[in-house]
Amino acid sequence: MRLVITGVTSGIGRGLAYHYAQPGAVLGLIGRRQERLAAVTEHCRAQGATVLPAPLDVRHTAAMQAYAADFIKQAGGIDLVIANAGIGDADNLSRGDAAYHARLFEVNVIGLLNTLLPFIPQMQRQGHGQLVAIASVAGFRALPGSTTYAATKMAVRALMEGYGWELRRYGILTTTINPGFVVSEMTAANRFPMPFLQPTEVAVCKIARAIARRRRVYTFPWPMAVVARLLPWLPGALLARVAPRRPPPA
Ligand SMILES: NC(=O)c1ccc[n+]([C@@H]2O[C@H](COP(=O)([O-])OP(=O)(O)OC[C@H]3O[C@@H](n4cnc5c(N)ncnc54)[C@H](OP(=O)(O)O)[C@@H]3O)[C@@H](O)[C@H]2O)c1
Numbered sequence: 001m002r003l004v005i006t007g008v009t010s011g012i013g014r015g016l017a018y019h020y021a022q023p024g025a026v027l028g029l030i031g032r033r034q035e036r037l038a039a040v041t042e043h044c045r046a047q048g049a050t051v052l053p054a055p056l057d058v059r060h061t062a063a064m065q066a067y068a069a070d071f072i073k074q075a076g077g078i079d080l081v082i083a084n085a086g087i088g089d090a091d092n093l094s095r096g097d098a099a100y101h102a103r104l105f106e107v108n109v110i111g112l113l114n115t116l117l118p119f120i121p122q123m124q125r126q127g128h129g130q131l132v133a134i135a136s137v138a139g140f141r142a143l144p145g146s147t148t149y150a151a152t153k154m155a156v157r158a159l160m161e162g163y164g165w166e167l168r169r170y171g172i173l174t175t176t177i178n179p180g181f182v183v184s185e186m187t188a189a190n191r192f193p194m195p196f197l198q199p200t201e202v203a204v205c206k207i208a209r210a211i212a213r214r215r216r217v218y219t220f221p222w223p224m225a226v227v228a229r230l231l232p233w234l235p236g237a238l239l240a241r242v243a244p245r246r247p248p249p250a
Helices: 011-020 032-047 059-075 098-126 148-170 199-214 220-232 236-242
Strands: 001-007 024-030 051-053 080-083 129-134 170-180 218-220
Touching: 001 011, 001 059, 001 098, 011 024, 011 032, 011 199, 024 032, 024 059, 032 051, 051 059, 059 098, 080 098, 098 129, 098 148, 098 170, 129 148, 129 199, 148 170, 170 199, 170 220, 199 218, 218 220
Parallel strands: 001 024, 001 080, 024 051, 080 129, 129 170, 170 218
Antiparallel strands: none
16 A cells, blocks of 8 residues: 555554554655654564655645655555644633644644645546545534634535545545544643543554545544534533633733
8 A cells, every 4th residue: 555644753643654554555654853753664664664754844835745746656656645744722812823823724724735635636547545634523613712723623624525525536535534532742731631532542543444444534432423413513602601711911
């Protein structure tokens, strides 16, 4: 299999890289922290995979486009692309700082487009391929306190749904993964209860299985899938009550 994964230097992405690293696999690995990327590369090579690592920032459109062209040339095609790189934190609207919110969209949305779109022409030529996005249960409703993160994941869900309907006529499948809470660097910073928190390895196995089964959408674990279905029906007033209260700046 020939596949590319972004955000492989920690958490879910690293777990996915290890999962797919096996003899015969050509693995494109992307993440910014070079030492971490080198360690993951070494591990995957030791498992028998051919690895094409790149210390890229997914926000850089031209560099991502060039990497895709190079990967296709070296691997002779592409079967699977997993747009996993993502960031998220509390909104902290009291800071009045738009830059953080813009960065969230740049990484989670533009970065995803930069990752997936350059591979579409080759997949069309081949007549097959699978595009995967790691979205989130958070993308089912604007959640006070992390509304911007939720909005980026809503955008991802919408993009993947629409692209999926358009691309299926070319034999290209789309899979949107909506994890609940998973152990990773991202959740390590959380200071609130995280119901049904999943170990990284468990989450990785579930994601890989959903990809292999060519699921269009997969939300897990199942109690969070139920929550995801209920979230759109929650009264807004209830959400306002759980919104974080921050003192206005002096
Ligand atoms: N953990 C959860 O509970 C959870 C739940 C739902 C959805 N998700 C989603 O799952 C995905 C993976 O997150 P995670 O939980 O595994 O978090 P993580 O451990 O923080 O991993 C995030 C990865 O993204 C990479 N990354 C961040 N910004 C990047 C950029 N500009 N360019 C390239 N790579 C970048 C990071 O590597 P570098 O910093 O080295 O670049 C890192 O490898 C994210 O899309 C996240 O939104 C996570």
